[in-house]
Amino acid sequence: MGTFKIEGGIQLKGEITPQGAKNEALQILCAVLLTPEKVTITNIPDIIDVNKLIKLLGNLGVKIEKLAHGAYTFQADEVNLAYLESEGFKEEGKSLRGSIMIVGPLLARFGKGYIPKPGGDKIGRRRLDTHFEGFINLGAKFRYNREDYFYGVEADRLKGTYMLLDEASVTGTANIIMAAVLAEGKTTIYNAACEPYLQQLCKMLNSMGAKITGVGSNLIEIEGVEKLGGCEHRILPDMIEIGSWIGLAAMTRSEITIKNVSWDNLGVIPNTFRKLGITLERRGDDIYIPAHEDGYEIQNYIDGSILTIADAPWPGFTPDLLSIVLVVATQARGSVLVHQKMFESRLFFVDRLIDMGAKIILCDPHRATVIGHDFKSQLKGIMMSSPDIRAGISLLIAALSAKGTSTIQNIDQIDRGYERIDERLLALGAKITRED
Template sequence: MGIFKIEGGIRLKGDITPQGAKNEALQILCAVLLTPEKVTINNIPDIIDVNKLVTLLGNLGVKIERHGKGSITFQSDEVNVGYLETEAFKKEGGSLRGSIMIVGPLLARYGRGYIPKPGGDKIGRRRLDTHFEGFINLGAKFRYNKEDHFYGVEQPEGGLVGADMLLDEASVTGTANIVMAAVLAKGVTTIYNAACEPYLQQLCNMLNSMGAKITGVGSNLLRIEGVQNLGGCEHRILPDMVEIGSWIGLAAMTRSEITIKNVSWENLGVIPSVFRKLGITLEKRGDDIYIPAHENGYEVKKDIDGSILTIADAPWPGFTPDLLSIVLVVATQAKGEVLIHQKMFESRLFFVDKLIDMGAKIILCDPHRAVVIGHNFQSQLKATVMSSPDIRAGISLLIAALSAKGTSTIQNIEQIDRGYEDIEQRLRNIGAKITRE
């Protein structure tokens, strides 16, 4: 297991370019199973979770041709569906949360799809009911083996048939999975309460370029007219909005002058405005974000009636839950108080004890809410030894360590590697003192 050694309290300066979006890549890569033709994907992030999925596709028989950095051509013309019932697949599929999204394409094109209970961050309960209820609505037969937590769906005689459905939650991966199954179903499918995140929009636009007929993209009501087959295409993944938010938080906490390059402003939603509520100055320079050094700190904006600022997560176009950990860390050095309300996952705030050990003033009210009382840089966080519990908490602790006084150690950094590409070198490029051991 690797560790990071971080010397904190150093001002950083320079440009940093966000990687391709992890959450989009996991959807897009599964979609290559829908066609026997070649699909070329560009701007693929070189991170553990995405690389695991590429390996899984290869083991299924998908042909993989690598080009330059972040560019791969896939061809799914000789898929071995029998691999799904092997012990090797049970182990491989169970190590990756994103593996659940191979089920929809396999069900649609090959008539069956299986998956072990997928892994991923331990941030609370992450139900799969939305996925399988959607498949059942399309006519699929569902089975579940409780002993080894193995899920399966199979097409009925005559194939999948379009249906009207109301999702019980606006699940991004659930919506993606159902859309990928419905594009090859007979008739029309309507999905109400669909997720509409930019990455889901990217998937729908990619499928349309392959010959699918999806309307309502960007809304919570999708209409999908099934087609008999899909063709190949070329697609470019958006920059990762969560990484962009992470670099905004890093700049503020270390009082550094940083420019984040090529951020795709039109796909950031409320992210810039939420950081501005914390008092952070952001400038739009073309498609870049410029953050000046906050020499005098940053002051939290109260609500109109003077109430404490509350920042909560919500389905798009609300604030992404993946950035609440970053916001919480940034609030530890703000002038003012913030209530962080993490609605979706009941274990995601459990890393705050590590920040409290560093000297942060945080009251964990319950599993979903924490009050942060900012230091206004009157006292620095103190270096410590800590372990990364999940991807987003891991990057938050890394940001805290870069702002802290002294040398910190972060263990279990493989969690950070799951979501952030070549992070220590990119941070060193802007002046950070960080080593991997």
């Protein structure tokens, strides 16, 4: 496992371009299995989780050609279905949560899809019921081997139907849509997720010949087609990374411009950071954050009560940025209640921030109250370990703002979601070294 050593308390300056969106890439890459024709995808982030999925597709028999950095062609004209029942697949599939989204395309095109119980972040339960209930509604037969935690679905031909999802799961909605595009008849999905990355998947599928309407709403309708063709698709910039750079600029009181952010797809993210007192300027399609020399002040509600920032399905605030909000609040003027509704273990990294000198009260597994220092008391560098992707980047931001030297272990977790993070921070003037 690698480590980062960070000398904190240094103001940064410069421009940064966000990577392609990890959560979109994981969906888009699985969709290449729906057609035997060539699919070209650009702006793919060079990160561990995405590279694992690309490798898995290669092992499935997908022909992969790298055209340039972040640009690949994929052709799934000779898929090796026998690999799905191999020991190698069982090991490879369970190391990546995004691998669950190969099931829908495989089921739709080949009549069967298998997956070991997938891994990923240790942030609490992330159930798969929505995925498999959707497949069952489309006519698939479900089986589960409890001995080796192996899931399977099979169907001669899927048939369109109406379904009301029990939760607006992004990956669940994506998986069901990819299964339904080749099903017979009409499928209606209500309480569907509608994140920009899911909209991107639908736009890509429509460009391949699918007939999907209601894109961007929670009511999706799909007319099944016989086959899909190839296409070209460009992945959006990663909104989670954009939010991370906003938090970094505020905590280190740095002047940073984030380039080409696709403002129209950021939703409530800019205004949520503004509620924390952070100044953001829109300059074309860029975000400019000035150096916050005088700090930043958290807004209260209009009746004077404490601000609460909570996650919610899109267009609500994404849960992946609550860890950033929490760490940014440690140096604000005022207090905020952070409410993480979706995952019961995601706030447990706050003990590291408390060790650094932050004033945080962990109310329960889902809620934490942060009392800001207003930069009057600087966090101090310590040795710590990254428990998951988003906590890892939050601890890295805290270390960059802290007094003294910090060491972060288990940085593979950060590398799973952030491309060449140390090199890009060095370009802004940070003092960070990677030790393997």
